[in-house]
Every structure is written in structure tokens, then in C-alpha cells.
Amino acid sequence: MQNLGSLIGDYYNGASITTGINNLGQVAIAGLVPGLGYYHAFLYSNGVIQDLGTLPGGYSSSANGINDAGQVVGTSDTAIGQSHAFLYSNGVMQDLGTLSGYGNSFAFDINETGQVVGGSANVASYFNHPYLWSNGVMQDLGALEDNYYSDSYAVAINNAGQVVGNSTIRAASRAFLYSDGKMLNLGTLGGYESKAADINNLGQVVGNSWTAEGEFHAFLYSNGVMQDLSNLLPSDSGWQGVIPQGINDKGQVVGYGLFKGEDRAFLMTPALDQTSVPEPTSGLGLLAFGALGTSYHLLRKKTVA
Numbered sequence: 001m002q003n004l005g006s007l008i009g010d011y012y013n014g015a016s017i018t019t020g021i022n023n024l025g026q027v028a029i030a031g032l033v034p035g036l037g038y039y040h041a042f043l044y045s046n047g048v049i050q051d052l053g054t055l056p057g058g059y060s061s062s063a064n065g066i067n068d069a070g071q072v073v074g075t076s077d078t079a080i081g082q083s084h085a086f087l088y089s090n091g092v093m094q095d096l097g098t099l100s101g102y103g104n105s106f107a108f109d110i111n112e113t114g115q116v117v118g119g120s121a122n123v124a125s126y127f128n129h130p131y132l133w134s135n136g137v138m139q140d141l142g143a144l145e146d147n148y149y150s151d152s153y154a155v156a157i158n159n160a161g162q163v164v165g166n167s168t169i170r171a172a173s174r175a176f177l178y179s180d181g182k183m184l185n186l187g188t189l190g191g192y193e194s195k196a197a198d199i200n201n202l203g204q205v206v207g208n209s210w211t212a213e214g215e216f217h218a219f220l221y222s223n224g225v226m227q228d229l230s231n232l233l234p235s236d237s238g239w240q241g242v243i244p245q246g247i248n249d250k251g252q253v254v255g256y257g258l259f260k261g262e263d264r265a266f267l268m269t270p271a272l273d274q275t276s277v278p279e280p281t282s283g284l285g286l287l288a289f290g291a292l293g294t295s296y297h298l299l300r301k302k303t304v305a
Helices: none
Strands: 017-021 027-032 039-045 048-053 061-066 072-077 083-089 092-097 105-110 116-121 128-134 137-140 152-157 163-169 172-179 182-185 190-199 205-211 216-222 225-228 239-247 253-259 262-271 283-288
Touching (some): 027 072, 039 072, 039 083, 048 061, 072 116, 083 116, 092 105, 105 128, 116 163, 128 163, 128 172, 152 190, 163 182, 163 190, 172 205, 216 253, 239 262
Parallel strands (some): 083 105, 105 152, 128 152, 172 190, 190 239
Antiparallel strands (some): 017 027, 027 039, 039 048, 061 072, 072 083, 083 092, 105 116, 116 128, 128 137, 152 163, 163 172, 172 182, 190 205, 205 216, 216 225
16 A cells, blocks of 8 residues: 655645546545645656646645546636636646636546536526536536525536536435436435435446435435435444445445444445345445545545456
């Protein structure tokens, strides 16, 4: 195990944050620039750490995702003090702008065709809308409840161009799936709120939702059904507060939670066919990977060899 943080300085009292990895082993990182006190986006490739810098006139930046072409997306300050989404490709950091021409924007993910998703101030207000950026055009994906106070953003995109994110509806966040030009409310596990975290190339979505009993549970959305992943765990598993952060094309889920009262990262491997919705009696294996301290950001690798 190589300590990448020691190469670029400290971040949040001692831990640089790895935010993405591609199939070539290139890693997107957010970390503190030694001696400056500003956070920058970094790219680790072939044993070398590269500072990606900022947009012109900016002080800080952060990387949030990377694809197999080595393209990195994230957010950077601008010369006028705004935050804008960027795409770093072939040595150039490109400002993706905003939906409205003013305000802030953020980039959270990129797929293998170079499509980027995130959130941006929309034309009607400074509240965010999710966007899909493709071939130089930023498309407003709308919102589940399109009013002045609706704050929405996209968090992940698969190689088919399906997008997941979160949108405010009646003052509560709801997970959504945007596919074939339509935004679908994924609902909840019986509670008032849900949040999506990732989508794989099969269209399976993971995230969290409140239940009718007031508990915050992990979910898997597949084939039109939101399944409570907590129901698949043995009652004596020792896990609580499981928060999924990624899902691959095998249906394996990674995230973090409490294992016997201690912070742990996990790998969750459902014992089921990857194209089916898990039944409550299905088996589920979890592997604990050790304490994470105060930082819970995990590497995201969506494709499986």
C-alpha cells in the first residue's frame, strides 16, 4: 500500500483525499499544496504526482472523477471568486462554465465517452440544477419539482449516459434517475428523503433513504424497485449506518459505516444474479477494511475487468 498523501502534503489534518481511479491505475486526488495552504486537484500516474493547477486566476481546485482516457473533472476557483466545473484533458484545464452564465458550477463524474455531470446555478435562480455536459454543450436536466427553491445536482453517470443525482421536492431530497430524456423520482424506503450515490453500467443505483421507522438505510435500485440493503444483512452482522458510495458492474458495493461501533470501509458482495433485484432472503457478504479516521472518501472504480 503506497501513501500518496505524503507526496502532496496534508489535507484535513493529515489525509489527502483520493476521489477516483481508472482501469490504468491513474488516481484523481484532492490535497494541500505544500507551502501554499491551498487545495489543488492532483493526478497520480506511473509513480508521478502532477498538480493540475486551477482555472486562470483561481487559488484552489479539487478533483472528483477520472475516466480511462485520463480525463479528470472537478471544481476550481475563478479569477472573480466563483467556483466552476472543469475538465482536465491532454494537459489543459477547461472551464465548463455554468447553465446561467453566472454563479457557480461543480463537476462530480465523467464517463468513458467524456460526458460530465454535476450541478450548476440555473437560469431562473442561483439554486442548482443537474447538468449533462457533452461535446462542449451544458444541458440543463431540470428538477423533480421545478421552483425557485429547488436545489438539485447530478452525482454520477454511466457509459450509457444514464445520470443519477438528488433533487429537492417539497423541501426534502429525493434520488433521481435521468434516462432517455426523462427524470424519474426513485422514491424512498418509506421515509421522507433519499439520496443517490452512484450508478453502474447495468443501470443499478445505490444510495441511502430514510425508512418509515426513522432509520437511515442503504438501498439498491434495480429494475424499477428500491430494495433495502439492510434487510439482506444478518441481524448479528455488527454493521450499522451503512453508507454506499459506489457500485460496479458485478453489483459489488463500496462505502463506509459502523462495524461494532467503529468506523470501517466495506465491500458488499450480493450473492445474486447481477441483473436481478435481491430478495430479502438473499445472502450478502461484507468485508471490513479497517478504520478510516475522519475521512470517508473512497476510490471509485466503476468498471470491472
